[in-house]
Amino acid sequence: MAHSQKPRTMLTLFALVCAVVLAGCAAPQAASPTAPAAPTAPAAPAASGQVVNVYSARHYGTMESVFQRFTADTGIEVRLSQGSVQSLLERLKAEGSQTPADVFFSIDAGGLALAAEEGLLQPVESATLVESIPANLRDAQNRWFGLTQRVRTIVYNPAKVQPSELSTYEALADPQWKDRLCMRPASHVYTQSLVASMIANLGPEQAATVVQGWAANNPQFIDSDTRILETIAAGGCDVGITNHYYLGRELAKSADFPVKVFWANQNERGVHVNISGMGVTAAARNKDNAVKLIEWMATEGQGGDAESLPGGNHEFPANASATPHEIIAGFGSYKPDPIAISEYGRLQADAVKLMETAGYR
Amino acid sequence: MTLRRTLPIWLALPLLVPIALVAAALLTPTPDIWAHLWATRLPAMLLNTVLLVAGVGAGTLLLGTGLAWLVSAYQFPGRSWFAWLLLLPLAMPGYVLAFIYMATFDFAGPVQTALRAWFGGPVWFPNIRSLGGAILVLTLVLYPYVYLLARTAFREQSASTLDVARAMGETRWRAFWRLVLPLARPALVAGATLAMLEAMTDFATVRFFNVPTLSEGVFRVWEGMMNREAATELAALLLLAALGIMLLERALRGQARYYQNQRPARRMAPVRLRGWRGGAATGACVAVLAVAFGLPLAQLLLWANQEVRRGNPGALDDVYMRYVLTTVSLAMVAAGLAIGLALALSQGTRLSRSRVSRLATRLATLGYAMPGAVIAAGVLLTLASADRALAQVAGATSGTATGLLLTGSVAGLLYAYVVRFMAVAYNSVEASLEKVTPSMAEAARCLGSSPARVLWRVHCPLMRGGLLAGGLLVFVDVMKELPATLLLRPFGMDGKRMEISDER
Numbered sequence: 001m002a003h004s005q006k007p008r009t010m011l012t013l014f015a016l017v018c019a020v021v022l023a024g025c026a027a028p029q030a031a032s033p034t035a036p037a038a039p040t041a042p043a044a045p046a047a048s049g050q051v052v053n054v055y056s057a058r059h060y061g062t063m064e065s066v067f068q069r070f071t072a073d074t075g076i077e078v079r080l081s082q083g084s085v086q087s088l089l090e091r092l093k094a095e096g097s098q099t100p101a102d103v104f105f106s107i108d109a110g111g112l113a114l115a116a117e118e119g120l121l122q123p124v125e126s127a128t129l130v131e132s133i134p135a136n137l138r139d140a141q142n143r144w145f146g147l148t149q150r151v152r153t154i155v156y157n158p159a160k161v162q163p164s165e166l167s168t169y170e171a172l173a174d175p176q177w178k179d180r181l182c183m184r185p186a187s188h189v190y191t192q193s194l195v196a197s198m199i200a201n202l203g204p205e206q207a208a209t210v211v212q213g214w215a216a217n218n219p220q221f222i223d224s225d226t227r228i229l230e231t232i233a234a235g236g237c238d239v240g241i242t243n244h245y246y247l248g249r250e251l252a253k254s255a256d257f258p259v260k261v262f263w264a265n266q267n268e269r270g271v272h273v274n275i276s277g278m279g280v281t282a283a284a285r286n287k288d289n290a291v292k293l294i295e296w297m298a299t300e301g302q303g304g305d306a307e308s309l310p311g312g313n314h315e316f317p318a319n320a321s322a323t324p325h326e327i328i329a330g331f332g333s334y335k336p337d338p339i340a341i342s343e344y345g346r347l348q349a350d351a352v353k354l355m356e357t358a359g360y361r
Numbered sequence: 362m363t364l365r366r367t368l369p370i371w372l373a374l375p376l377l378v379p380i381a382l383v384a385a386a387l388l389t390p391t392p393d394i395w396a397h398l399w400a401t402r403l404p405a406m407l408l409n410t411v412l413l414v415a416g417v418g419a420g421t422l423l424l425g426t427g428l429a430w431l432v433s434a435y436q437f438p439g440r441s442w443f444a445w446l447l448l449l450p451l452a453m454p455g456y457v458l459a460f461i462y463m464a465t466f467d468f469a470g471p472v473q474t475a476l477r478a479w480f481g482g483p484v485w486f487p488n489i490r491s492l493g494g495a496i497l498v499l500t501l502v503l504y505p506y507v508y509l510l511a512r513t514a515f516r517e518q519s520a521s522t523l524d525v526a527r528a529m530g531e532t533r534w535r536a537f538w539r540l541v542l543p544l545a546r547p548a549l550v551a552g553a554t555l556a557m558l559e560a561m562t563d564f565a566t567v568r569f570f571n572v573p574t575l576s577e578g579v580f581r582v583w584e585g586m587m588n589r590e591a592a593t594e595l596a597a598l599l600l601l602a603a604l605g606i607m608l609l610e611r612a613l614r615g616q617a618r619y620y621q622n623q624r625p626a627r628r629m630a631p632v633r634l635r636g637w638r639g640g641a642a643t644g645a646c647v648a649v650l651a652v653a654f655g656l657p658l659a660q661l662l663l664w665a666n667q668e669v670r671r672g673n674p675g676a677l678d679d680v681y682m683r684y685v686l687t688t689v690s691l692a693m694v695a696a697g698l699a700i701g702l703a704l705a706l707s708q709g710t711r712l713s714r715s716r717v718s719r720l721a722t723r724l725a726t727l728g729y730a731m732p733g734a735v736i737a738a739g740v741l742l743t744l745a746s747a748d749r750a751l752a753q754v755a756g757a758t759s760g761t762a763t764g765l766l767l768t769g770s771v772a773g774l775l776y777a778y779v780v781r782f783m784a785v786a787y788n789s790v791e792a793s794l795e796k797v798t799p800s801m802a803e804a805a806r807c808l809g810s811s812p813a814r815v816l817w818r819v820h821c822p823l824m825r826g827g828l829l830a831g832g833l834l835v836f837v838d839v840m841k842e843l844p845a846t847l848l849l850r851p852f853g854m855d856g857k858r859m860e861i862s863d864e865r
Contacts, residue, residue, distance in 0.1 A: 086584045090738055094745040098752055114587060185571055187581050220468075221490070221571050227469065236468035345587075352585035356401040361571055 050076040052289040055092065056105040057085040058276060065307050070296050076289045085111035085189075092120045092281065102284040103293060104144075107276045108189055110196075110345030112144040117345075121279035124291055132298040132319045136338060137275055146275030146341065147297050148315035151244040151334065152194055153271050154262040155229060160238045168265045169198065169272070172239065173213020181219035182228040182240035186355040189348075190225075190243060194272050195355060196347035200339055201269055204354065211358040221361050226250070232259050248314030248327045263334040270335040274344065275318065304329070369709035369718035372702065373725035376780050379739030380727050384600055386593035394582065394591040402573055410561060410574040410602070412492060413499070417560035420500030422553045425507025426545075428649065430537065433515035436631040437642035444512070447646060450653035451505035451834075454841045456565030459498045461657045462489055463569055495570045499560045501653035506559075506834065507552035510792060513826050514548035515541065517796060520629040533632070547614050547795055551788040554610045555834075558603055558729045558784065575599050576732050589738065596735040603730025607723065691771065692839035695778040696786075696832045702779065703786035703831065707794050708816050722787070729784035733777070733842050740777040781842065782835045789834060793827025794820065 056063070067078040083091070085106050092099055092115065104121065106112045115121050121143040129138070129145055137146035154166055165176075172181060184191045198207040222228050225242040229250055232240055241264075250257040263271045278297065280290045297309060302322035304311040310318075311325045323329070398406075431437075432444045466472050466489040476484040487493070518541065526536040542549070564576040573581075575598060583592035634642050710722045728736055797820055805815045821828070 084584070086587070086589075087734060087737070090589065090741065094741045096745075096749065098749060110587075185568075187568055187577070187585065189584065192585055222467075223569055223571070227463070227467070230469040231467070234469040234474060349586040349588065352581065353397055353401075356397070361573070 050074075050286070050289055051079055052076055052102050052286050052293050053079045053100050054081070054103045054105050054278075054293075055088045055101040055281075056080050056082050057088055057107045057111065058082075058105055063309070066297075066301055066309050066312065069307060070293060070301065073296065073300065074292060076292060078293065089115060089118070089120070093118060095283075097283045099281055099283050100285075101281050102286045102290040103278050104281055105276070105278050106144075108193060108344070109146070109275050109277070109341035110189065110193060110348050112139070112277055112279055113342040113345035115279060116141070116143040116342075120282055122282045122284070122287075124280050124294070126291055126295060128295045129298055132295075132302075132321075134318070134320060136340060137277075137318050139279075139342070144277050144279035145294055145298060146277040146318045147294075147302075148276050148310040148313070149318055149336075150274050150276070150315050151263075151271055151336075152190055152241060152274065153244060153334075154239060154264045155232060155242050155247060155259050156239045156262060157232045157235070157237075157258065158260050159258065160235075163260070163262055166239070166262045166264075168268065169194070169241065170202075170210045172241075173210045173217065175217065177239060178217045180238040181214070181217050182222055182231050182237040183214065183219040184225065184228065184241065185221045185223050186352065186360050188223060190274070191355070192348050192351045193274050193344040194241070195351035196344045197272050197337060197339055199347050199350055199354065200343045201337070204350070208354055208358055211355055211360050215358055215360040229257075229259050233257060244316075244328060244331060245314035247331075248325065251327050252314070261331050263332070265337070266335050269339075270337040273336045273341075275341055276315075277318075366713045366715045366718065369706055369713055369715075370721045372706055372709060373718075373721040375776075376702075376725040376728065376783055377721065379736060379743050379777075379780055380600070380724065380731070382739045382742055383593055383731060383735060384597050386590060387597045389590070390594055391588065391591040394586070394588060395594075398578070398582075402578065406573050406575050406578050409492060409567075409572050410576075413495060413567070413572065413574055414557045414561050414602075414606070416492075416496035417499045417503060418553050418557040420496060421504040421507045421556040422549065424500060424504040424649070425552060425556075426511050426542075426549055428504070428646065429508050429511035429515060430541075431642055431645070433512055434533075434537070434629065434631055435642060436633040437639040439643050439646065440631070443643075443646040443650075446650055447508055448505045448833075449650065450502050451509075451837050452840070453502050453654060453657060455499055455502045455563055456569065457661075458502055458653070458657055459495070459566040459569045461660050462494065462498055465660070466494075490570045492570075492572050495567050495572050498566055498570075499556075499563060501649075503556040503559055504653075506555045507549060509830050509834065510548040510552040510789060511545055513830050514545035514792070515629075517826065518544055518629065523629050548792045550610050550613045551792045554606060555729070555785055555788060557606055561599060561602060561606075562730060562732045564732055575602070579732055579735060583734075593735065593738070596731050599730050599732075600727055603727055606730075607726075688840060691774065691778075692836045695775050695782070695839045696835040698775060699779050699782055699786035699835045700790065700828055700832045703783065703790040704816070704820075704828070707787060707791045708812075708820065711794070711799075712812060726784035726787045728780040729782065731781075733781055736781050737777050740773060740780060744773050744776070778835075778839050778842065782838050785834045785838055786831050789827050789831030790824070793824040793831075797823050 063080075067080075071077055081101070085108065088104065088106075089111065092101065092104065095101075104112070104115055106115070112121075116139055121139075123141050123143050124145075125142070129142070133145050133147075137149070138144065154169070154172070156163070156166060186192070186195075195207065195211060198210060202210070220231065220237055222231060225246040226249070228240040228242050229246055231237055233250075244261060247257075247259060247261055250259070265271055278294045280287060280294070284290050298319055301308050302310060302317040302319040304317070304323045304325040306312045310316060310322070314325050314328050316324050316328065395403075428447055432440055432447070464470055466486070473484065473486050476486065522540060522544070523536055526540050527533070531539065561574075562576050564574070564580050567574045567577050568580075575595060579592045579595045579599070582588055582595055586592075633639075706722050706725065710718050731739075801819055801823075802815050805819050806812070810818065
């Protein structure tokens, strides 16, 4: 029995391996249309032997070419280990003073604020960084620095909705939007940050009323910003809330993608902005290289081209003197909510509880 | 107590420590989070978890057993190919299939778009983002657990058993129900248990489909409320549920013991299906393969092709191949370790006849009931303290910094994988071991062989099919696992990269 089965089992094994591998290389593309499949290579082996180790919550995508440019400019090799914000925080905490990481790269302000609060990051004195990054996009003690800005705002189908009907996030709680909304579920950090900013600006009671109104409008809950845009384009709903750069991606693929962006709350506090950014770990062994990397990212790496961090992902640069990618420049200028970005992290747990109580999935 | 009696306990101990760290969270509960959850989502989460697990259990049992019997007992066009092709859906991670089903069947997907174009207006269509959708997807990727173990069990059954039943005038169908199925029960129950535990720990599929379950709650509390303590308590609740499932498994396996006296002299001869019956059998296999593997794979390749044509031919990178090799070799080592340990544990438990070792062994398989990220956190906590102690000793004695020997290396990863997937290895090994009659081992012992020699010379050859099957399952599971990898990965050792969603 075992003799006749062995070759077949080996064959099965081989086929399974192939299948998994195929699924493995194709899935990320399915999931993130702009991410090239190249893995985290140590960009180019640096002749100097200088390295900087990065714990990164950002998926690779645009980052290889950016880090390759950094290595070419400075001779410092960038090594990545990637994970979710939470798992990287756990890892930093558990490793303590022994951590191999020099830099923590987070995709939202909450993670950076939490890392700073837990004493996992150290203050950095750098005139370059203070000059390049506006005060509201970095930590008061300079333990972390925002590098790109992502605007979470209202998107709509122009065939069904006039921009004059739109105004604020809060107005989407109005019954006129019943069965017309596509929303991201409460499980995602983007929704959590948005609701946290509403708690900070409006107070918990009023924020709860708004979220209840959203839920009462029976939105379609779709756990993908890209899919929200595609559902609006297909006529499945009229209005949604997404990050601006997903629309940038769709427009880069097809210039006549039938969804438009509307900057929310422009006549009052301004539109909700989050950041991705970096901080130097408290136990960094290559501190100088870590600071060099962040400085480079805040200056040289701020371009609107595909070889830069904000440009490659259609995000707005944190450095005010940099030009954004042309597609998102076409979205027009906006007034951002001036709230301190660290508030999102502080109020995130409250936001989750509020949404659960309000019946927002 | 002699070493022989306590050996399984010592073997199980390293597996128990990370699990115990999680379970200990229940001793220090976070009351305000529990009160909040109970008032809001916990009832729905519990209900969804029960329905999901029951649905996947029933679905995999039906699909897996049916297909295994079809390829074992009947001859039809393509049978020998389907016998192993039907395992392929196991290689499809649940969340990948979920993503594809979502992209295919939701409002903006091609199916509904085509229907709207056909009928010229809105068309009712079942919502794929639902509990039913999650059960469907998880059943399609998890049925091979039942299928593989059931097929092995049918294969190891002797033809003479079936012949006797037929000679007694039973129809083939009744013989299947009254003889074949009861004899295969340990394997079927073991397979369904694995599928149910896996469904219980899935969080990505249910998150895609907006079905809040306990596992999804673990991540919501961990990431959303940034409260690892409360998340670990929820995970400990999962452990209790898993204990319930395992007790149920014991009860379902029953007190009866099923021994086959030797390797089957003659396997049952498959009956040839003629005409439309053969076509229907082939069609059924093709249909299952198509929806669970073929179409999703085609969709993935299509997307990959679009990507390459847009100028991102990174998938063919030789660096990428290196990462694939890393993942494959990691998975192989983990599978070998898990099977070896499972063999030692099950045989040790059998020999020791001690209740404590039996309990320790059962508890050591509980890792399968926890989301990978929770185990990784448990392993991290276990190893990090050991690591820091090592570093201090090294620093004090030699004055050099050793860095993190355990957490920063492959050891941590393998440790987490073995803790996580011990149940898979153990269940298949044990189902196989149960069929080896103790009298053979006793005979060998009487002739002066050591227990280790008996294990090697008597059990291993008899259990080869089961060991291979178990090793294969662990191998594939490790390949599919991502959270544990993400938390414990050393630098420059990134495994197969998988993004759960397009965000961030």
